[in-house]
Amino acid sequence: MKGRILPGGLMALGVAAWVTAALAMEPLPKSPPVPAGNPMSAAKVELGKQLFFDPRLSLTGTVSCNSCHNVMAGGEDNRPNSVGVDGRKGGRSAPTVWNAAFMSVQFWDGRASTLEDQAKGPMVNPVEMGMADHSLVIKRIAAAPGYRRQFQRVFGGRNALTIDNVARAIAAYERTLITPNSPVDRYLGGNAKALSAAAVRGKDLVEKIGCVSCHSGPNFAGPVLESGQGFYQKFPTNEVAASVAKYDLKADAGRFGVTKKEEDRNLWRVQTWRNVALTAPYFHNGSVPTLREAVTVMAKTQLDKDLTPAESADIVAFLEGLTGEFPRQTLPRLPATSGTSLVD
Secondary structure, three states: OOOOOEOOOOEOOOOOHHHHHHOOEOOOOOOOOOOOOOOOOHHHHHHHHHHHHOHHHOOOOOOOHHHHOOOOOOOOOOOOOOEOHHHOEOOOOOOOOOOHHHOOOEOOOOOEOOHHHHHHOHHHOOOOOOOOOHHHHHHHHHOOHHHHHHHHHHHOOOOOOOHHHHHHHHHHHHOOOOOOOOHHHHHHOOOOOOOOHHHHHHHHHHHHHOHHHOOOEOOOOOOOEOOOOOOEEEOOOOOOOHHHHHOOOOOOOEOHHHHOOHHHOOEEEOOOOOOHHHOOOEOOOOOEOOHHHHHHHHHHHHHOOOOOHHHHHHHHHHHHOOOOOOOOOOOOOOOOOOOOOOOO
């Protein structure tokens, strides 16, 4: 099963028994899949890193990709809802960008098939980065001579500075954001001492009660699927659980907002467990502040299980063991302008 790409948009509920049995925990690969249309290079990654950190890609010059997906920390912003231009707030919590390269679809609702598709969305979202259209993004970038030269070197051709190439560069940088060699990875690789006794009990428990029917595979977000084919799950499934009303878990219709199909109401892309201890608050609306509470809520809403405090603590110990090794990040030098401002 390791490294195998499964066909079709499989859902966690109703999956054939042979597929369910194959959904095992796997170590994170050393490198993510790279599309043929966007090969990696050091120059492209560096350009993408500059763009990722550059707030001038937003209308007010105040919001960068890193504002909501802070790679100096857990790859998000530790807020229930991210803050965009002019202090505007969206309705969902920012998902982590770390290991996003291993996801077959992007966003909570899976509306983007690739990192390249995802990169273009926030720039023209009125709540996030606020640009009216992508032509304004290109105009802003083109005003910096250093960017024009870099795009020409990286992409070549008569018209190197395009929104597609902007997205390709950002996606190339994001494909370097992987966190291998967590204690769980080392344990799965044969090091029995990599996990504490509590974490091992937690591992056994998530297998026993059924958490791995969704959180499995190398990214602990389901099976490896072809790009554009999402692994979705209804949340919540136990709609009478007290936490559903307490945390307002059904207010957002999830994937229904994309497809307008009733069967997709409250359907969500299964999220990664990797580095989950660093990405509070939890769930699509950021309503649960602690990992311990998130474990308890998930057990009840998804599996109708009432965990004891000791069981919750063991599962948290296991999840903490999925914090990997983060490649060192440094702030890039951004292309400057001479005698003028990039922001009106």
